[in-house]
Amino acid sequence: MTLRHGYFTGAGYTYDAQSEPSPERLAFLALLNRHRPPEISGPFQLLELGCGQGYNLCLQAANYPQARFLGIDFNAEHIAHARSLAAASGLVNVRFEQADFLELEQASGDLMAWGDFDFTVAHGILTWVAPEVRLSLMRLAERALRPGGLFYVSYNTLPGWLPMLPFHHCVSSLQATLGDSQPALDGARDLFQGLRQANGQVFSSQPDLAQRLEGLGQFDTTYLLHEYNHSHWQPLYANEVIEPLRELGLGYLGSATLSENFEGLVPVPAQQQIQRQSDPALRELVRDLLTNQTFRRDVYVKGREPLWPGEASAALEQVRLCGLVDQDALGDESSYLFTLSWGQFQANRDWIRTILEGLWDGPRSLAELGALLPSGTPQPTLVLNLCLLLGRNAVALVPGERDRGPSQRFNAHIGASVAAGAPYTLLACPVRATSTGSPGWSSSPSTP
Numbered sequence: 309m310t311l312r313h314g315y316f317t318g319a320g321y322t323y324d325a326q327s328e329p330s331p332e333r334l335a336f337l338a339l340l341n342r343h344r345p346p347e348i349s350g351p352f353q354l355l356e357l358g359c360g361q362g363y364n365l366c367l368q369a370a371n372y373p374q375a376r377f378l379g380i381d382f383n384a385e386h387i388a389h390a391r392s393l394a395a396a397s398g399l400v401n402v403r404f405e406q407a408d409f410l411e412l413e414q415a416s417g418d419l420m421a422w423g424d425f426d427f428t429v430a431h432g433i434l435t436w437v438a439p440e441v442r443l444s445l446m447r448l449a450e451r452a453l454r455p456g457g458l459f460y461v462s463y464n465t466l467p468g469w470l471p472m473l474p475f476h477h478c479v480s481s482l483q484a485t486l487g488d489s490q491p492a493l494d495g496a497r498d499l500f501q502g503l504r505q506a507n508g509q510v511f512s513s514q515p516d517l518a519q520r521l522e523g524l525g526q527f528d529t530t531y532l533l534h535e536y537n538h539s540h541w542q543p544l545y546a547n548e549v550i551e552p553l554r555e556l557g558l559g560y561l562g563s564a565t566l567s568e569n570f571e572g573l574v575p576v577p578a579q580q581q582i583q584r585q586s587d588p589a590l591r592e593l594v595r596d597l598l599t600n601q602t603f604r605r606d607v608y609v610k611g612r613e614p615l616w617p618g619e620a621s622a623a624l625e626q627v628r629l630c631g632l633v634d635q636d637a638l639g640d641e642s643s644y645l646f647t648l649s650w651g652q653f654q655a656n657r658d659w660i661r662t663i664l665e666g667l668w669d670g671p672r673s674l675a676e677l678g679a680l681l682p683s684g685t686p687q688p689t690l691v692l693n694l695c696l697l698l699g700r701n702a703v704a705l706v707p708g709e710r711d712r713g714p715s716q717r718f719n720a721h722i723g724a725s726v727a728a729g730a731p732y733t734l735l736a737c738p739v740r741a742t743s744t745g746s747p748g749w750s751s752s753p754s755t756p
């Protein structure tokens with residue numbers, strides 16, 4: 309059986325990257341929540357716990373040649389791929405080490421410069437590992453950070469995953485009986501098809517179950533094995549993560565799903581329910597119960613360094629963005645309807661088009677974009693519109709002034725690899741922060 313601490317290791321994970329845990333996105337989120345973000349235009353350090361194939365970290369290393377990146381994963385196949393991708397792309401500022409969180413926590417060696425990292429990132433791990441590994445990951449994240457540093461963690465959330473608990477239980481039970489992963493996954497899918505045909509009451513007690521099972525068809529087998537075949541797969545309620553992290557000294561800052569940071573989007577009756585709780589962890593729990601949350605991308609801080617409102621606002625004015633689509637790319641009227649966790653939000657079509665048009669000539673700062681909108685448009689309104697566009701991958705935050713050579717070399721290697729059949733889908737962003745000439749960018753980290 310290919311399990312380690314109950315974690316499925318029978319096949320390599322996908323070759324992906326995410327925009328939410330990128331340094332520019334985390335720094336932006338910190339500004340939105342009035343915490344002084346790590347300085348990302350100079351040298352900084354980022355640690356990824358459970359870095360998988362290393363694609364995400366190589367892409368960030370290409371975007372930030374002045375920074376240093378460390379990736380940890382216990383899967384030798386992942387580390388081998390990550391190292392060869394870094395070497396083939398000519399990256400000299402990223403390092404990958406094979407290590408198990410449980411063992412790393414006990415180690416006293418010099419694998420990591422404890423307490424020196426500006427960011428720690430753990431995407432898609434927390435609720436797929438055994439409880440002792442989860443705690444170990446949390447402790448490592450805290451220990452690695454310098455005071456004021458940010459921890460990004462994403463995880464499957466309750467109550468949104470409730471309908472799938474019986475399905476996962478069956479995958480896990482079949483895996484224990486059959487001793488093999490793929491037959492266990494296939495067997496559970498067969499079983500639930502049969503249960504549905506037999507009008508099994510689990511389907512009427514869990515109204516979303518049928519649709520969720522049908523949805524499995526859109527994912528490839530590797531992804532599904534990595535989602536369901538871990539023995540300790542356990543979606544958590546928000547307070548089950550916020551409280552232990554708080555005890556370790558990491559305070560909840562906000563959501564890297566940017567639109568979730570705008571209280572003004574929350575309907576008034578829902579706001580009242582949230583505000584009835586004085587504890588921030590319980591407020592997040594109530595928020596998830598109101599929206600039936602399935603996945604959280606949370607950011608924590610090790611010692612908050614508050615920015616006064618004027619300081620945060622001035623820092624936001626300097627943030628630079630680039631456009632990834634032109635103003636006609638959004639299409640018809642319905643494209644200005646954004647689906648958020650609180651339901652549909654109708655954005656102002658003219659403002660969205662003005663922003664996209666403004667960015668088509670090259671990157672601009674938030675202050676420059678503000679000047680294009682009707683005078684008197686408050687900064688929070690512009691920021692909200694930008695967050696909606698960031699969520700759609702229609703715009704991207706610009707990583708800052710730096711040497712473009714590494715991102716161009718990385719992209720050239722990715723292009724050649726894709727031509728040779730590699731499954732990579734994302735490119736680094738070679739835009740220079742102060743460029744006002746031709747766009748010259750390709751894709752942001754999150755752009756398929």
Ligand SMILES: C[S@@+](CC[C@H](N)C(=O)[O-])C[C@H]1O[C@@H](n2cnc3c(N)ncnc32)[C@H](O)[C@@H]1O
Pocket residue numbers: 313315321322324325357358359360361364380381382383386407408409410430431432433437441534
């Ligand atoms: C679902 S993958 C996510 C990979 C990457 N963060 C991404 O989003 O593409 C989870 C990763 O955590 C690693 N992992 C799980 N348990 C671990 C442990 N105890 N120690 C180190 N790595 C672990 C796995 O090998 C896997 O690469």
